[in-house]
Amino acid sequence: MSAPHRTAEEIGRTAAGPRPVPSLGTQRAAADLSHVDTTLSNGLRVLAVRKATVPLVELRVWIPFAGEDALHPATAEVLAETLLTGTARRDRIEIDADLALIGGDLGSGVDPERLSISGTSLAEGLPTMLDVLADALTGASYADAEVARERERLIERIAVSRTQPRTIAREALQKHRYGNHPAVREVPQAEDVAVVTPEQVRALHQASVLPRGSVLVLVGDIDPQTVIGDLEKALGGWASDRSAVRLPALPDLTGGNVLLVPRAGAVQSQIRLSAQTVSRTDPRYAALQLANLAYGGYFSSRLVENIREDKGYTYSAHSGFEFTDQTAVVNVDADTATDATAAALLETRYELARLGLVPPTADEVESVRQYAIGSLVTAASSQAGLAAQLAALAATGLGAEWLAEHPARLAAVTAEDVANAALEFFAPKRFTGVVVGDADVLAPKLKALGDVTVGEPA
Amino acid sequence: MADPELVRFTLDNGLRVVLAPDATAPVVGVSVHYDVGFRSEPEGRTGFAHLFEHLMFQGSESLEKLAHFRYVQSSGGSFNGSTHPDYTDYFEVLPAAALERALFLEADRMRAPKLTQENLANQIDVVKEEIRLNVLNRPYGGFPWITLPPVLYSTFPNAHNGYGGFEDLEQATLDDCAAFFDTYYSPANAVLTVAGDFTVEEARELIEKHFGDVPHRPAPERPSFAEPAPEGELRGEQNDPHAPLPAIGIGYRMPDPINDLDGYLANLVLAGVLTDGDGSRLQQRMVHREPLVVDIGAGAGLFGPFEARDPDTFTITAIHPPDVSTEQVLAALDEELEKLAATPPEDQELKKVTARWAASLHSEHDKLVSRTLALGSFELLYGDASLVYRLAEKMSAVTGEAVSAAAKALRPDSRAVLVVRPGSGSVESEQEGTEQ
Secondary structure (H helix, E strand, C coil), X not given: CCCCCCCHHHHCCCCCCCCXXXXXXXXXXXXXXXXXXXXXXXXXXXXXXXXCCCCEEEXXXXXXXXXXXXXXXXXXXXXXXXXXXXXXXXXXXXXXXXXXXXXXXXXXXXXXCEEEEEEEEEHXXXXXXXHHHHHHHHHECCCHXXXXXXXXXXXXXXXXXXXXXXXHHHHHHXXXXXXXXXXXXXXXXXXXXXXXXXXXXXXXHHHHCCCCCCEEEEEECCCHHHHHHHHHHHHCCCCCCCCCECCCCCCCCCCCCEEEEECCCCXXXXXXXXXXXXXXXXXXXXXXXXXXXXXXXXXXXXXXXXXXXXXXXXXXXXXXXXXXXXXXXXXXXXXXXXXXXXXXXXXXXXXXXXXXXXXXXXXXXXXXXXXXXXXXXXXXXXXXXXXXXXXXXXXXXXXXXXXXXHXXXXXXXXXXXXXXXXXXHCCHHHCEEEEXXXXXXXXXXXXXHCCEEECCCC | XXXXXXXXXXXXXXXXXXXXXXXXXCEEEEEEEECCCHHHCCXXXXXXXXXXXXXXXXXXXXXXXXXXXXXXXXXXXXXEEEECCCCEEEEEEEEHHHHHHHXXXXXXXXXXXXXXXXXXXXXXXXXXXHHHHHHHCCCCCCCCCCCCHHHHCCCHHHHCCCCCCHHHHHHCCHHHHHHHHHHHCCHHHEEEEEEECCCHXXXXXXXXXXXXXXXXXXXXXXXXXXXXXXXCCEEEEXXXXXXXXXXXEEEEECCCCCCCHHHHHHHHHHHHHHHCCCCCHHHHHHHHHCCCCCEEEEEECCCCCCCCCCCCEEEEEEECCCCCCHHHHHHHHHHHHHHHHHCCCCHHHHHHHHHXXXXXXXXXXXXXXXXXXXXXXXXXXXXXXCHHHHHHHHHHCCCHHHHHHHHHHCCHHHEEEEEEEECCCCCXXXXXXCCC
């Protein structure tokens, strides 16, 4: 790079000098969406929205899927992996071929709270996608060979997953904050998966893959009115008097020490803090959402500007909500080099305290308000984005109206509301959490910071 | 579906512009693609193109450090940038009312970015954390995009680590930054794309107003990165202290993505026939029937298709249990490729792949950010943004014979095989800064 060129200083200025930043134009509101929000005769709630931007349709199904049994996480995981591997009418390859020919895909996954199925296809292929879905929901066969094979793959994948720093940190955080609650069992134990039988998977399907209390979201190039009839027809055979199984309520977090979890020789540490907040239905939620954005919820937040852009401690620092059934917590995440970890935790706590004591200025509040409103509009502008938003809302009993009304709620929040939410919910004392990293190096400094203990989570 | 309206023109300073109006939602996407990626980095400056991408966010003549982020986000928008082998892109998606602001922000840093020692030092730290997060502290970090090219390629541009070594990053100077900017970041070496809710007249006027007086500098002459295909099978090994299972990465050279698009598309369809879905050939045989691997995937390009000029890489990656050998995986793969080379796939098998491609292209275009970036990168690499809208059709025109020919070209004696050996789970041997 030795060719003749200007200096950095010459590059950074022009004869005309700095220019004023243009002001914003007038924003047009998003068009109203034609939608239907109803419950089928089998108890399944359906949200169907017409959004014909491309000739596709997006499908999401959320089935509450909790279980207390010690083998539940392993059985549920095997079920999710084999749900779409064969029915009385189609084997695994026929399912894949039928979906492929309509440009489609169906996939399923499970967590301690729910079984989720996601699908997409060309809009003209929706009848086929619904037929395959209904086929699996009512007649998944869990053939011995498929269960055996998926069990093996799952064990191998669990091994890969448990070497990911983010999985290690997540498990440590879950155990540290929720102890033995079923919610902590996100990745099953390999030895549990190894003993799951096809009979157990079939029994779990019978007991728990249920329409009542579940939600199906369809977004795309569809007619929401007529699609309800199609769904009623396609899913009519999926019925039960019982309701899908909801996770027992999580205990409220009350704050406490940060646990330093040793990971010998790690070059980077995971900082994971967490505190109780309130869910979307609480009148304080909009103000709380803005307080969170100002803290660490977007790039221009206090936390990111401090520990990334000012100090270079991290590539990624972030705070955000985690919703579980009717409750919500706020989580703060940062991955930092071992040498910078203690200082990063200090700054992270400092910014928590400062948010309450030196609350967001009018400019900060305006910035997060516009960001919150703008992100809603952007996310809702694609079929997949809208389907994801609606599925998340539906899980809390909300729907498209909430989405349409939320910009007005955000617009009504005052700086004082944000200050109150900041002081109430972001006080450092309300947080607990973990740091996973090289304890030999980290322990002396973290202990000196205070409110840190060292050890494995209970 | 008819092609959406597309307007293309060039400003006097050489900046190419693509406009794609679409009023279905009140949002706009703005991107700038510069025709420089990590293949253009000088020796001894690995990772520089990406480091420079970070610096372009750190202020310009009219915008203090942090102001770029704040203006985008306080307008309700989001932003990012990314570095590829042959280009670097910058983009924002915002409510339509912020269009002029977004254009201003991009123009200001194209005209006069503020490159300072302090920001350089800070962003070197941030990039090192990014590399720790994505490569050093993670199983299979950088596999295969960082680790396979040095086995398959022999010249520095094609073979080196695009994320960069810590020593190279630490030695980057402000003068390197100035030289890089003056060489590669001229308007004549860039494409501006605007997609979404605006009128063509309005956008044209605003673009002229904000970009019109960015002084012209000639675009640099683009070197060829061509190098001969391997004349035998090349082998490499890598120890991954975090990985719990062995992995294998196989790299083949593929047809020139730009000058032999049909050949390139045949490779994309081939990748689908091999590994797309449970019914695909390698999934069926190697995951379900035999089974030899935990997961297997095939694809064009190290991050995906259509993001590089020639030479580009066809990759196959697999994670497998310890009791399966590399040779077993390769033997099954070669056998399936030979079958395809001998007997072209039936139409039905092709249709499964191309229907899924058509749907995934629609889905990508439905997301404004992806559509904006695709239009920009196709204009830059192919000189034709509208190709984006014809890809699905071109894919469906690929014949079984073409896929067969593509399979025949993936020869064992002209490929690279990278074997990843899993570590014991301990990370104590890891040395910071010597990531390979």
